Amino acid sequence: MASPLDFVYRDGGLHFPGLGLWMDPHRPVRSGEWVVVSHAHADHTARHSAVILTEPTRRLMRSRIPGARLEQVLGFGEALDHHTLEPSAGGTPFRLTLHPAGHVLGSAMARLEADGDSLLYTGDFKLRPGRSSERCEPVQARTLVMETTYGRPRYVFPPTEEVVAAVIRFCRESIESGTTPVLLAYSLGKGQEILAALQDSDLPIQLHPSSARMTGIYEELGWRFPRWSPLDPETARGHVVITPSTRPLLAAQPGLGPLRIASLSGWALDGRRNAAPESSCRFALSDHADFPDLLRFVEAVRPERVFTLHGFAAEFARHLRRRGIEALALGEANQLELVL
């Protein structure tokens, strides 16, 4: 039987035609329909005309995508009834709550309730507690739509403390040997996570301008980090440089001296695959759930059916089916599955 929570997978996101609501589409929605933006990463945001989001995501998104739009800010756990949306979101009554996803600051999972049915959409999430994001709080729903970036059994991340200790060792050894350690990390999320992890290391730190801009917003929102200064290639020697790109450093050669570049990503478990080509070192630090945590997450939500997206979506759906859980991959992977 049709439910008001029936959705279509479109433009990388979910569209609920019965509710006049979207979640995380890649392409701008300018139709007047409301869009839940789960977090401020570029692959989850666009120039929509009306968005529902947390306050940190609003601040981060504004900094990345300026311009006018309607914004409905929701605190975690705060309920939004459809009739409070102006303009109205559509005919069918629904209730929406956002819950911490633990991926980056402000990242939210969205839970919808309508006509006795419920659905949880994760966006990106991480179960392990982070130093620069709210802790993930799984909630029960009948239907679960989840990201499965690392949905393959081989992806089991080492303990975070071990990885952080290895990164600090890498930075110290580099500086002692007269090279500048460069940590390649996204300007939103990973950059703040490794910055916070250097808290007790007493290492001098410089941040790329885009990382500095994002970190400034975290600090305005009350998050604390070790002392850092903006990247200045003239003085970067002897500092740990946290940056999403090596371009400004390579442009400052040969004056800056030798660099030692490390990438921070869950894909480090694959060796060279997916690694930044210029990096000589890789550390498995991720802002996503690894395979065991994906399974733990499903257990915590206790859904009747699961839809998977991103990464190894088809493979993870197969794992769930083997465990007796109704599961299907969305998007391309889904087509492949149907062919098989």
Ligand SMILES: [Zn+2]
């Ligand atoms: Zn993300």
